Amino acid sequence: MHVRLAERTLDISPFYVMELLHRAKQLEAQGKDVIHMEIGEPDFATPQTIVAAGVRHLQSGEVKYTPAAGLPELREKIAAFYRQRYGVSVSPQRIFVTPGASGAFLLAFGVSLNPNEELLMADPCYPCNRNFVTLFGGKTNSIAVDADSRYQLTARLIKQHWTPATKGALIASPSNPTGTLIEPEELRRCIQAVNALGGCFYSDEIYHGLVYGEQATTALAVSDDVFVVNSFSKYFGMTGWRIGWLIVPDEFVEATEKLAQNIFIATATLSQYAALAAFDESTGVELESRRAEFAARRDFLYQHLLRLGFEIPIKPEGAFYIYARCDKFTDDSFKFAADFLEAEGVAITPGKDFGSIGAHQMLRFAYTTSIAKMAIAVQRLERFINRG
Numbered sequence: 101m102h103v104r105l106a107e108r109t110l111d112i113s114p115f116y117v118m119e120l121l122h123r124a125k126q127l128e129a130q131g132k133d134v135i136h137m138e139i140g141e142p143d144f145a146t147p148q149t150i151v152a153a154g155v156r157h158l159q160s161g162e163v164k165y166t167p168a169a170g171l172p173e174l175r176e177k178i179a180a181f182y183r184q185r186y187g188v189s190v191s192p193q194r195i196f197v198t199p200g201a202s203g204a205f206l207l208a209f210g211v212s213l214n215p216n217e218e219l220l221m222a223d224p225c226y227p228c229n230r231n232f233v234t235l236f237g238g239k240t241n242s243i244a245v246d247a248d249s250r251y252q253l254t255a256r257l258i259k260q261h262w263t264p265a266t267k268g269a270l271i272a273s274p275s276n277p278t279g280t281l282i283e284p285e286e287l288r289r290c291i292q293a294v295n296a297l298g299g300c301f302y303s304d305e306i307y308h309g310l311v312y313g314e315q316a317t318t319a320l321a322v323s324d325d326v327f328v329v330n331s332f333s334k335y336f337g338m339t340g341w342r343i344g345w346l347i348v349p350d351e352f353v354e355a356t357e358k359l360a361q362n363i364f365i366a367t368a369t370l371s372q373y374a375a376l377a378a379f380d381e382s383t384g385v386e387l388e389s390r391r392a393e394f395a396a397r398r399d400f401l402y403q404h405l406l407r408l409g410f411e412i413p414i415k416p417e418g419a420f421y422i423y424a425r426c427d428k429f430t431d432d433s434f435k436f437a438a439d440f441l442e443a444e445g446v447a448i449t450p451g452k453d454f455g456s457i458g459a460h461q462m463l464r465f466a467y468t469t470s471i472a473k474m475a476i477a478v479q480r481l482e483r484f485i486n487r488g
């Protein structure tokens with residue numbers, strides 16, 4: 101039986117939180133009130149301006165394939181977004197509309213990674229990116245990072261861990277699960293180090309819209325020789341529409357186009373027309389008020405987790421996660437999360453979904469739910485901890 105299953109599937113890790121989600125659904129079906137703080141998905145609906153643009157296109161009935169790289173108008177709008185937001189000029193030719201950041205990574209690794217080549221990534225990090233490397237026969241060298249480097253890779257770590265098998269390095273800023281940003285100077289040094297070593301640099305910028313202090317720096321402000329991944333999922337509230345984008349260095353444009361034609365044909369047409377409204381001024385006003393709400397949620401949750409005795413070495417600056425050390429209460433965060441769900445009906449994510457180093461003492465709390473619900477979750481957490 102075993103032989104029929106591709107070996108690579110054995111090296112791809114499941115999302116452990118799915119077990120908890122499954123259990124949460126069972127509890128809900130039994131009538132229990134469950135508060136969801138495990139899911140990396142905004143609780144806000146897609147802005148109506150975006151929905152309306154999608155509906156208008158749907159009603160035309162012309163829901164045909166688009167060019168593989170995406171609607172030319174959308175690629176232009178994304179290029180304009182880089183000019184306005186970051187003061188960076190990117191040719192629309194280098195921009196590919198993709199089925200989410202996930203589709204962007206499939207293309208980026210598909211055009212740049214050979215079997216057995218290795219990528220440097222931080223531990224902890226978002227697990228799917230690691231699994232995509234495995235899918236292409238590559239290897240991940242996960243480097244332990246901590247609060248000293250804001251849970252980000254540094255140029256020093258990249259140089260120290262670089263071997264003849266290394267193809268490149270990937271950073272995600274703000275990071276999932278820690279919400280921390282790489283400092284602009286460190287980003288510059290990392291990109292310069294990778295460029296000097298002749299490797300590929302991948303920057304996962306999916307949470308760039310959701311920062312609560314300093315604006316995040318795009319890798320494109322440092323160099324054109326980078327892969328930049330972004331998405332309409334999180335800031336733009338379009339998770340289920342499955343649409344994002346990838347920006348590639350010039351020399352990869354042709355190969356990326358070829359791969360996109362073959363793997364996806366194109367990203368969903370409906371979603372692309374809807375996303376045309378994502379950069380409208382009125383959409384922006386709504387998205388910015390959501391960002392302010394996320395900032396307030398972060399402050400609320402951060403303060404209460406500290407009060408309860410969780411350790412959070414750096415206050416997260418973006419995304420919608422707090423990665424907290426829970427060793428005061430347990431040395432098995434998966435069991436803690438499972439028991440907490442069972443006893444109190446609050447779902448959170450165990451550290452082992454994001455890495456292996458010290459992960460059993462970490463929990464990720466997503467503030468993708470209202471302050472009112474989080475206030476109840478905090479009370480339940482306090483009761484659970486005090487019960488011992």
Ligand SMILES: Cc1ncc(COP(=O)(O)O)c(C=O)c1O
Pocket residue numbers: 140199200201202203226272275276304306330331332333339343344
């Ligand atoms: C860091 C990071 N990158 C990429 C993704 C994939 O996002 P999507 O495919 O929905 O755009 C996620 C989703 O949670 C993420 O957290």
